[in-house]
Amino acid sequence: MFTLVVIVVTAVLAGASPSGPPKVIVGGSPADTDTYPWAVALSSRATYGSARSGQFCGGTVIAPTKVLTAAHCMFDENGKRVDRPDLAVLQGRTDLRTTKGREVAVTGVYVNPRFEQSAIDGDWAVLTLADALDTDSAPIVAQGADVYAEGSAATVIGWGDTTGNGDYSSTLRQVTVPLISDTTCRTAYPGGPYGQYDPAGMVCAGERQGGKDACSADSGGPLLLDGTLAGIVSWGDGCAQARKPGVYTRVAAFARDIREAAGL
Structure with a gap:
């Protein structure tokens, strides 16, 4: 998530100056990529170091070579687009301390052109991968679908x-x-x-x-x-x-x- 608090925490995660205001799960329980095979971690070791495989944001596989993520993951806290030449996605890696699963380079980043950094509005981006992932894609809710009932x-x-x-x-x-x-x-x-x-x-x-x-x-x-x-x-x-x-x-x-x- 993007907050003032998260920006500070990101600096600790990176071991360097913040290069994207990422959001970990509080009050949760263990999960597994066997259950969520389309869940991926975004990685940049050059920015965030080798600990935890350089993870800094998450994403979802929506097609074999496409990952949906948050647009703000591609920006720093000053609203500047960040270039990460080693940007990759990690699929099938439940434990970031291992080398399990696949690590695939990102070759293209499409940021919603209507994304407003100051308001964090329209916060989505699509990543294109160098190679196809051999995994199921997550089903996406339909345009205009009325699925957001209170209490769901x-x-x-x-x-x-x-x-x-x-x-x-x-x-x-x-x-x-x-x-x-x-x-x-x-x-x-x-x-x-x-x-x-x-x-x-x-x-x-x-x-x-x-x-x-x-x-x-x-x-x-x-x-x-x-x-x-x-x-x-x-x-x-x-x-x-x-x-x-x-x-x-x-x-x-x-x-x-x-x-x-x-x-x-």
Whole structure:
């Protein structure tokens, strides 16, 4: 997720200056890439070092050579596009400390041309891979689909911070959180330094009392509703705080453009 807190944590993750404001799973449980074969980690060892395979964001395979992620993963905290020549995706690697699975170079990055860095609006990008991944692709929610009912159980997965204090996970984790009403999200994020919620392209999820959330380095990963890709980890105020739910890109608002960008 993209927040002021996450920017600071990213510097710790990288061991260098921040090069993208990523969001790990707080209050979750272990997961496995055998269950989520289309879940991938974005990697740049040149930027983030070799620990945890250089992971800094997440993504979802939507076609053999296409990965959907968050646009803000391609920018730094100053809104500048970051060039990572060694950018790659890791597929089938539940534990980032191993060499299991595949590591495939990214040869192209398509960022939503309407992405607004200052508002974190339209937060999606499609990556093109050098080689096809031999795995299932995640089903994407339909354009305009009315699937975001308040209280619906959503699953978020990622390799990010597990406490909100920079305790990054080396293994994939998952958490189930309820969708939050647009009214509640507008109240949580009315504007100002912690962002403004816009239901046209965003959806909120989290426990009212906090304790469960995506966090730093989970950015770009999937939010699933009944096994369908319905959201992308985007931003929020800190991690797992009471009355500060996580904010996700509303995939149904952009599904047509995403499919076109991916050639689907």
